[in-house]
Structure formats: structure tokens, C-alpha cells
Amino acid sequence: MNRSMPTHNLSIFVANRPGALVRIAQAFSRRGFNIESLVVSPGARSGFSRMTITAKGDDAGLDQIIMQCSKLVDVLACRKHTDEEVVARELALVKLAVNSAERGEVLQIADHFRAKTVDFSDTSIVLEATGGSEKLDAMVELLRKFKIVELVRTGKVIMARGEKAT
Amino acid sequence: MSESQLTGAEALILMLEKIGIEIIFGIPGGSAIPLYDAMYKVRKNMKFVLARHEQNAAHMADGYARATGKPAAVLVTSGPGATNTVTGIMTAHMDSIPMIVITGQSVRAMLGKGGFQEADIFNLTMPIVKHSYLMKNANDLPRVMREAYHIATTGRPGPVLIDVPKDVGTDLCTVSLDGDLDLPGYNPKPRSFSTETLDKIAAALAKSKRPVIIAGHGAALANADKALREFAEFMQIPVASTLLGKGVFPDSHPLSLEGLGMHGTAYANRALVECDLMIAVGARLDDRILGVPSMFCRNAVKIHIDIDDAEFGKLVQLDIRCHGDAKEVLEELQPRLQKGDTAEWLETLAGYKKKWPLSYSRRGGMHPPQVIDALTKLTGGRAIVATDVGQHQMWAWQFYKCDRPWKFISSGGAGTMGFGLPAALGAQFGRPDDLVVAIVGDGGFQMTMSELATAAIHKLPVKVFIMNNHYLGMVRQWQDMFYDERYSGVDLEGNPDFVQLAKAYGILGLNLKRMADIPKVLKRALEHPGPVVVNVEVAKHAEVYPMVPPGKPLEETVLEHPKRKKGRPRKTAAKTAAKV
Numbered sequence: 001m002n003r004s005m006p007t008h009n010l011s012i013f014v015a016n017r018p019g020a021l022v023r024i025a026q027a028f029s030r031r032g033f034n035i036e037s038l039v040v041s042p043g044a045r046s047g048f049s050r051m052t053i054t055a056k057g058d059d060a061g062l063d064q065i066i067m068q069c070s071k072l073v074d075v076l077a078c079r080k081h082t083d084e085e086v087v088a089r090e091l092a093l094v095k096l097a098v099n100s101a102e103r104g105e106v107l108q109i110a111d112h113f114r115a116k117t118v119d120f121s122d123t124s125i126v127l128e129a130t131g132g133s134e135k136l137d138a139m140v141e142l143l144r145k146f147k148i149v150e151l152v153r154t155g156k157v158i159m160a161r162g163e164k165a166t
Numbered sequence: 167m168s169e170s171q172l173t174g175a176e177a178l179i180l181m182l183e184k185i186g187i188e189i190i191f192g193i194p195g196g197s198a199i200p201l202y203d204a205m206y207k208v209r210k211n212m213k214f215v216l217a218r219h220e221q222n223a224a225h226m227a228d229g230y231a232r233a234t235g236k237p238a239a240v241l242v243t244s245g246p247g248a249t250n251t252v253t254g255i256m257t258a259h260m261d262s263i264p265m266i267v268i269t270g271q272s273v274r275a276m277l278g279k280g281g282f283q284e285a286d287i288f289n290l291t292m293p294i295v296k297h298s299y300l301m302k303n304a305n306d307l308p309r310v311m312r313e314a315y316h317i318a319t320t321g322r323p324g325p326v327l328i329d330v331p332k333d334v335g336t337d338l339c340t341v342s343l344d345g346d347l348d349l350p351g352y353n354p355k356p357r358s359f360s361t362e363t364l365d366k367i368a369a370a371l372a373k374s375k376r377p378v379i380i381a382g383h384g385a386a387l388a389n390a391d392k393a394l395r396e397f398a399e400f401m402q403i404p405v406a407s408t409l410l411g412k413g414v415f416p417d418s419h420p421l422s423l424e425g426l427g428m429h430g431t432a433y434a435n436r437a438l439v440e441c442d443l444m445i446a447v448g449a450r451l452d453d454r455i456l457g458v459p460s461m462f463c464r465n466a467v468k469i470h471i472d473i474d475d476a477e478f479g480k481l482v483q484l485d486i487r488c489h490g491d492a493k494e495v496l497e498e499l500q501p502r503l504q505k506g507d508t509a510e511w512l513e514t515l516a517g518y519k520k521k522w523p524l525s526y527s528r529r530g531g532m533h534p535p536q537v538i539d540a541l542t543k544l545t546g547g548r549a550i551v552a553t554d555v556g557q558h559q560m561w562a563w564q565f566y567k568c569d570r571p572w573k574f575i576s577s578g579g580a581g582t583m584g585f586g587l588p589a590a591l592g593a594q595f596g597r598p599d600d601l602v603v604a605i606v607g608d609g610g611f612q613m614t615m616s617e618l619a620t621a622a623i624h625k626l627p628v629k630v631f632i633m634n635n636h637y638l639g640m641v642r643q644w645q646d647m648f649y650d651e652r653y654s655g656v657d658l659e660g661n662p663d664f665v666q667l668a669k670a671y672g673i674l675g676l677n678l679k680r681m682a683d684i685p686k687v688l689k690r691a692l693e694h695p696g697p698v699v700v701n702v703e704v705a706k707h708a709e710v711y712p713m714v715p716p717g718k719p720l721e722e723t724v725l726e727h728p729k730r731k732k733g734r735p736r737k738t739a740a741k742t743a744a745k746v
């Protein structure tokens with residue numbers, strides 16, 4: 001998919017049944033949408049799941065996908081949200097190979113982004129950071145001058161602000 | 167037998183009966199034996215029909231539903247038994263046909279381990295079902311069967327598949343068969359159209375001088391034929407029908423423009439070019455009727471009424487979307503309507519009907535439209551006609567005139583060759599007292615002709631007319647028109663003697679080779695009390711017109727083949743044919 005396509009946030013509330021995830025994923029893949037991140041977690045009601053999907057693609061295609069997802073038997077709601085309408089967070093774990101000489105600067109960067117050190121050894125350090133995707137991008141960028149051994153991000157989760165439903 | 171001692175398989179069969187299934191089409195196999203055993207033990211009134219191929223079983227269930235409005239069940243085994251139904255399921259899905267498909271499956275412990283006859287049919291069919299289930303617990307079966315029927319038959323109908331591992335069928339089912347549905351995400355009757363939307367539609371209609379209605383399958387499925395007729399007559403709006411919408415508005419009605427699109431009438435297509443308002447009622451506006459989507463009804467206000475809002479704006483930019491059941495919408499719209507003035511428009515269209523009537527070549531032998539014309543006359547348009555896919559299908563659509571819905575059965579969205587014969591048999595099972603005719607081509611017929619056995623065994627008096635041109639005719643027509651006559655893979659050399667073939671099944675076979683014999687042979691076939699196969703030897707190079715060449719707008723509807731000159735290569739029709 002074209003990199004210049006806009007990124008969309010979708011939140012899908014779905015009955016937790018076998019096959020629901022595949023049906024939703026098919027609605028995206030059939031229309032050539034690339035899913036950038038996908039988070040599935042239990043909803044507030046038991047037996048239901050919340051999916052947060054970020055995907056790139058044109059607006060008309062996205063509207064088709066929302067309608068196709070909405071009509072799936074297991075889907076209760078499928079909504080798109082702009083960045084402004086929602087609180088958006090993700091979590092990143094970064095494992096760096098650092099020696100004692102580099103450690104100080106790494107911790108300084110971590111401190112600036114309010115990242116926590118969750119694992120520490122002679123030769124490595126694991127940082128945990130939460131926040132908006134742009135903040136995590138910026139931190140990872142600064143850390144690139146050190147040796148990043150592994151990077152794991154959860155993908156974005158979103159919640160509508162105020163009384164609006166997610 | 168008390169319900170508490172039922173096996174899962176027995177519960178499933180009893181549930182089929184309880185939810186109202188009247189007929190099962192299928193073929194057994196290893197994983198389906200418990201289901202077939204249960205059918206032997208607990209089935210009461212449901213009929214079982216042993217098909218000769220699982221695809222045919224699905225098509226028969228499909229034809230049954232298209233003739234009666236009620237779903238039938240398909241019962242097959244795992245692996246190839248299940249995958250053979252795929253074409254039938256996809257055909258039903260594309261055309262919004264309710265169907266309950268039950269597939270046997272390997273035992274639960276073997277799932278995903280590549281056991282004998284294991285196919286992951288649940289995932290394989292996901293894009294072509296309305297919904298599906300993989301059963302893991304026999305106690306879920308009563309609820310799932312109810313849900314399956316509810317989902318298949320409500321809203322926009324469609325096929326539902328239930329995959330049943332062998333040991334789920336043999337486990338005991340200890341719950342009540344009268345359980346509730348649990349479908350929190352399913353809303354079959356959306357009523358999201360508002361009175362404002364209806365007012366907007368009424369206002370647009372009142373202003374319009376050149377309106378056109380497109381009537382689709384959704385109007386038939388919603389039983390909106392009467393409401394549609396009242397709407398069209400009150401407003402004096404002409405009606406064009408899609409292939410699957412045939413009959414929902416009477417072909418013989420003065421306001422009827424008949425079919426539209428690729429092989430629609432020239433006057434319907436011209437009406438769409440010139441209209442200032444288009445209102446689609448339960449038609450999904452697919453590529454076969456649009457020509458070029460961006461040029462479709464370019465200068466018109468475009469209104470779309472559909473029960474499935476995912477159909478809105480797929481290919482055509484709309485002005486008004488109305489999400490709801492076609493009948494409810496039309497009935498609530500009716501009191502808001504103000505008569506417009508369409509007299510001049512109807513006069514213009516009457517001129518087009520005179521100028522460009524449906525016609526066909528009479529050279530080079532007998533032509534299918536001649537036979538179909540005669541069939542309309544002999545049956546008074548009262549027969550149920552099932553078609554296969556190809557040239558004969560388009561001719562049947564054009565020349566078989568019918569005035570009621572649920573009478574014309576054809577694979578529209580999927581275009582499944584081989585559909586015609588089994589669909590006709592399914593229709594005859596559902597409508598035992600009606601005359602059922604199958605109009606098929608020699609290509610498609612040979613894909614599913616093993617089902618002649620079913621016709622013979624059940625003494626189904628279906629009349630099969632094979633329009634035999636010894637070609638895959640529609641592809642040959644395209645190769646003729648757009649590929650400089652490079653006929654590639656279309657010659658059906660080696661066709662059997664269809665009359666002898668019918669005889670081999672104990673069925674009456676007739677030849678129709680001369681135009682003069684049409685009335686005599688048709689009469690003989692229609693009067694015969696049992697099944698009949700008529701081999702109709704038709705002109706080898708006949709072509710279907712009008713035609714909108716692929717990738718062209720409706721403005722460029724081609725009326726006839728360019729004049730052919732002996733000894734010279736023909737020019738392609740798109741360049742030289744007379745245009746609308």
C-alpha cells in the first residue's frame with residue numbers, strides 16, 4: 001500500500017467467537033489494506049473483545065471495510081476515529097546492548113521519555129515506555145545510535161474522549 | 167426417545183426438522199456417517215435426495231430456495247465432499263440465497279493434523295458464507311441450528327455453513343432443543359432509513375422529468391413486487407430489471423423496459439443514459455449493469471434502496487442512500503409521493519422501443535431465441551425457467567417473458583456454469599405442481615449432467631432444452647468480437663449424443679434440428695409426464711445482442727454484428743457496429 005495513504009484508527013467491538021478475527025482480517029486484505037497494528041483484548045463485558053486496528057489506505061476503501069466489518073454477524077460495532085477524538089497509547093519494550101560507558105546517556109534518554117528500566121545486566125538494558133506513537137518513535141530514533149537488539153511494540157490502543165463511544 | 171438421550175447428530179437432524187427444513191440434498195462419506203445414521207433413525211418428514219456430486223447438491227438446494235423462498239439443507243462429508251460444495255456455496259452467496267450447509271469433519275483430536283479427508287472447510291469458505299460455525303460441543307448444536315436458520319433467512323439472505331466433527335455427532339447432546347439464540351452482533355432488519363430520507367426521495371421524484379427505476383433481486387426477496395408496481399404506476403416511471411430482478415416487475419407491463427446492462431435492451435440502456443433520476447430498488451449496481459461506473463447515469467440524481475448498507479457507494483457515487491427492506495421503504499414512501507410529469511419521457515422511450523426492439527439473426531440455422539419465443543407462447547410465461555450460464559442465459563433473459571417473481575432462476579453474480587440442471591431439479595422438488603424448464607448450453611450441461619439420475623429416480627418432470635451450438639458460445643463471441651476471431655479452447659468437439667445419453671438414464675430424449683419442428687417438438691416435450699432432454703441443434707455462430715462491450719459505457723451499446731463479407735477478415739464489432 002502506498003506510504004502516502006492516510007493512517008486510520010478503527011475500533012471494533014466483537015463477540016468473542018472462533019473465526020471473528022479471521023473474518024475481520026479478510027475484510028482488510030481483500031481490499032488491499034495493510035494492517036499496521038492490531039490489538040485484541042477482552043472487553044469490559046465478558047465474552048466480548050475490543051479490537052483496535054490501525055491501517056493505511058484510501059478513505060473510500062476504508063468506508064467499505066467499515067461497512068463490511070459492521071455486517072459481520074459477530075461484530076457489534078465498528079467505528080473510525082481521528083487522532084484528535086481519542087486518547088491513544090502504546091507500549092514499547094526496547095532491549096539495548098550497552099556497556100558501562102554508554103549506560104549513562106541511555107538512562108538520560110529514558111528519563112526524558114519517562115521510560116522505565118525493567119531489566120538490567122552488565123551488557124544489556126531493557127526499557128519500557130508508554131505514550132503516543134510519535135513519542136515512542138522519537139525515543140526509538142534517539143536510541144538508534146546505540147545497539148538496539150530487540151524492539152517490541154504493542155500497537156496502538158485507543159479510547160474515545162468524553163462521553164463518545166469508542 | 168427422550169431428548170436427553172440424543173446424540174449430537176440426532177439433535178442436529180431433529181433441529182433441521184424443527185426449524186422448518188423440508189428437504190436435504192447430499193452425499194455421505196466417512197465423517198458424515200453419524201449424521202446419516204441419525205437421519206436414518208430420527209428423520210420424520212424431511213425428504214432426502216442423494217445427489218451425484220456435492221456441487222449439484224448445493225445447486226439443487228439453491229434452486230429449491232429460489233423457487234420457494236425457503237432454504238434447504240446440504241449434508242456432505244469432510245474433505246473433498248466439503249470442498250465440492252464450494253462453488254455451490256459461492257453461487258448462493260453472490261445471489262443472496264438462503265442455504266444451510268452441514269459438512270462432516272474429522273474427529274476433534276485430529277483437526278489440523280492432516281488426517282484422512284480433513285479439509286479446513288470453516289476457513290476455506292469464510293469469504294463466501296454469510297456466517298459459519300465449527301462445532302466443538304454437541305450441546306451447542308440446538309442453538310447453532312436455530313441461529314443458522316435465522317441468519318440464513320433474515321436481512322440479506324445467504325448460506326450458513328456448520329462443520330461438525332464426527333465425534334461431536336456421536337457425543338450426547340443433553341440440553342433442550344428449544345434454547346435461545348445468542349447473536350448480540352446481528353441485526354437483520356435495520357431500519358436506519360428516516361422520514362427525512364423518504365421526504366428527500368419523494369421531493370427528488372416530484373422534480374424529475376426523466377426518472378428510471380432499476381428493480382433488482384432485493385425487491386423480489388423482500389416480496390416488494392406489489393409495492394413496486396404501485397410505485398411505478400402511480401409515478402408513471404419506467405422500470406428496468408436486473409437479471410435476478412426478472413419478473414419482480416411484469417415484462418409485459420407498458421412501463422417495463424425489461425433487462426438492462428451488458429445484454430440488456432437498447433431502450434433500457436438508452437433510458438439510463440438520458441435519465442435525470444435513477445432509483446435502484448434492491449439492486450446492487452454491479453459491473454454487469456453499469457458499463458463504466460463513473461459514466462453510469464451521469465446526469466441523474468442517484469438513489470439506492472438496499473437492505474445491505476455495504477452495497478452503498480461501492481462503484482457508483484450516490485445522492486441518497488436508503489437503508490432498509492425494499493417493501494417497507496416503498497410502502498412508507500407511497501403516501502409521500504407527488505405525481506410528476508413523465509408523459510414526454512414515456513413517449514420518447516416508446517419511440518426507442520420501436521426503433522430498437524430486441525431482435526436476432528435468422529441466418530445460418532435455428533436460433534435459441536426462436537425456441538425461447540415459442541416456449542413463452544406455449545407456457546404463457548407461467549413456467550419456472552432455470553438457466554445455465556452463457557449465451558443461452560442471456561437469450562432466455564431477453565426472450566422468455568414472465569410477469570411474476572420467483573419464476574426465473576439463474577446464476578447472476580457467480581455466473582456458475584453447470585448451475586442450470588441441478589437448480590431446475592431443486593425448483594421442481596420445491597414446486598412439484600409447476601412446470602419447470604431448464605434452458606442450458608451444451609458446455610454447462612456437461613458439467614453437472616450426472617444429475618439426470620436424480621431426475622429419473624425422482625421422476626421429476628423437468629424439461630431440459632440444450633441449446634447445442636457445439637461451442638462455449640459466449641467466450642467464442644468475445645473472441646470473435648474482441649480477439650480477432652482467435653478461437654481458443656471453445657470448440658466442444660466430442661459432445662455426446664444427448665438423446666442417447668438421456669435414454670441411458672431412462673429419460674425421454676428428443677432432437678430438434680429444424681425450425682419447422684419447433685412447435686411440434688416443444689409440445690411433445692411439455693406434454694410428456696416425465697423428465698425430457700431436448701437436444702436443440704442451433705446455429706453455431708449466433709451471437710447475443712444488444713451488447714455493451716466490456717469497458718464501455720451504456721452509450722456504446724452495440725446492436726448487431728458488423729456486416730460480414732465473405733473471404734475477408736471480419737472487423738471487430740466494437741469498431742464498426744451500429745451504435746445506440
